[in-house]
Amino acid sequence: MGTTLAQKIWDRHLIDRVQGRDLLYMDLHLVHELSPQAFGGLDLRGLRVRQPSQTVATMDHNVPTGNRNLPVRDPLAATQLRALRENCARNGVPLFGLGSRRQGIVHVLGPETGLTLPGLTMACGDSHTATHGAFGALAFGIGTTQVEQVLATQCLLMPPLQHMAVEVEGGLSAGVTAKDLALAVVNTVGFGGASGHIIEYRGSTIRSLSMEGRLTLCNMSAEAGARAGLIAPDETTIEFVRGRRYAPEGEAWDQALCDWADLHTDDDAQFVRTIRIDATQLEPTITWGTTPAMSVPVSGRVPTAQESPNRAQTERALEYMGLSGGERITDLPIDRVFIGSCTNSRIEDLRAAASVVAGHKVADGVRAMVVPGSMPVKKQAEEEGLHTLFQDAGFEWREPGCSMCLGMNEDVAAAGERIASTSNRNFEGRQGAGARTHLLSPEMAAAAAVAGHFVDVREVL
Ligand SMILES: CC(C)[C@H](C(=O)O)[C@@H](O)C(=O)O
Ligand code: SF4
Secondary structure, three states, X not given: OOOOHHHHHHHHOEEEXXXXXXXXXXXXXXXXXXXXXXXXXXXXXXXXXXXXXXXXEEOOOOOOOOOOOOOOOOHHHHHHHHHHHHHHHHHOOOEEOOOOOOOEOHHHHHHHHOOOXXXXXXXXXXXXXXXXXXXXXXXXXXXXXXHHHHHHHOEEEEOOOEEEEEEEEOOOOOOOOHHHHHHHHHHHHOOOOOOOEXXXXXXXXXXXXXXXXXXXXXXXXXXXXXXXXXXXXXXXXHHXXXXXXXXXXXXXXXXXXXXXXXXXXXXXXXXOEEEEXXXXXXXXXXXXXXXXXXXEEOOOEOOOOOOOOOHHHHHHHHHHHOOOOOOEHHHOEOOEEEEXXXXXXXXXXXXXXXXXXXXXXXXXXXXXXXXXXXXXXXXXXXXXXXXXHHHHHOOEEOOOOOHHHOOOOOOOXXXXXXXXXXXXXXXXXXXXXXXXXXXOOHXXXXXXXXXXXXXXXXXXX
16 A cells, blocks of 8 residues: 655654654754743753754744844743753754844744755644645644753654545635635634644645645644644745755755655555545635634624534634624724734735735724744845835834734734734634634735725725
8 A cells, every 4th residue: 555745754754663652853853932941951961952953943932023123121032032042052053043134933934944845854842833844844843841852862752643635626716815725624624623633735726836825724734733734745845945045955956856756645545534625615714713713704704603513612702702693704893913923924925915905004993013924034025115015004014023923022912902813823812811813814914904894805806
């Protein structure tokens, strides 16, 4: 029987079997500033990072996105950032910290620098590490204890996982994006419905996605509960990687191409589950509730508790979101707009949002911000004049980081504020205590900013 792509990568990195678990070698370990305990654990045991050259750090979760010339005001953030600097220096780990021209959200930095490559095993102490699977890498989000293990050994102990396929066929209509597809996947698979699984995204729709779109889709694998999500590399992948800062060059590049040619699922390989999605049926999508699976097409209505299969859960979500159920989603007024996060802060996302915003103004009473995913994205956007388009419309143009995606810095919403957000999580309190998050695409967020309420972007394109 044939082998799935994920299994091939897994097998190539298998070092040993230990009590029912597989010990996998990690080609690349990405680290951010929420890692002081992991480094502290190493110190306690008198260890140093095993493979500093295969470890890369950045600062993203709690960095300020305003004036970077000032000291970091939040004392906890300042301590964590200082600790990362010291830990990296002591261990010889390269750091793209504040002040670096490559600093950015860890899941934006890897792909754009050419550190993320097809066939790699990757780990990062962050649940959205599956993002890197867009390149055909096997990338795992891990907890703090595992971060410590990977720092110490460059290896990760993994339980056996099951392989499932999400097959998407057909063209996406105008105004329907990879984000809408990601929300549809989470809605179909269910919040946490893929736990214990690796998802391989397959089919003609996936092959037609840009790398940015693939990153958006793989990013939200975590919301479906999957341990990883990936897409077989193809010409689009190769063209994206070619010439990037840390991508292989010369002979190493030719060798890499040969190596990547085998990175696909064999025709006779089997998945334990296959979910099929017809892309032609998708609409721009918005979440109404407190899990990313609670979404409706823009033409739809917020569900009522009565019609919901899980009445208690729906009631609670409606209450938190300040909804009674039955409202048309486009009737909901918004207070804030956040365009950013590792889901949707790449150059293509900013271009798409800017094209909707161009020549318009942010609606009265709405506070809108754009937070590029990294310094290179910010620079590119500024070269293209996108920042001026946003600023002229009344958006704030900020410095790169996770920002309002999880509100670990000053970018938080107030209780009761309704936010149109291009991020990936809408849990209670995610963007501020009592704040109400609605997830959607950059195009849809931009259109909402201008209208002051949710709106079908297809009407304004
Ligand atoms: C590390 C952490 C604070 C967290 C994660 O693990 O994903 C964050 O990035 C998130 O998106 O919730
Ligand atoms: S942008 Fe959001 S989802 Fe992504 S790593 Fe940062 S906090 Fe997590």
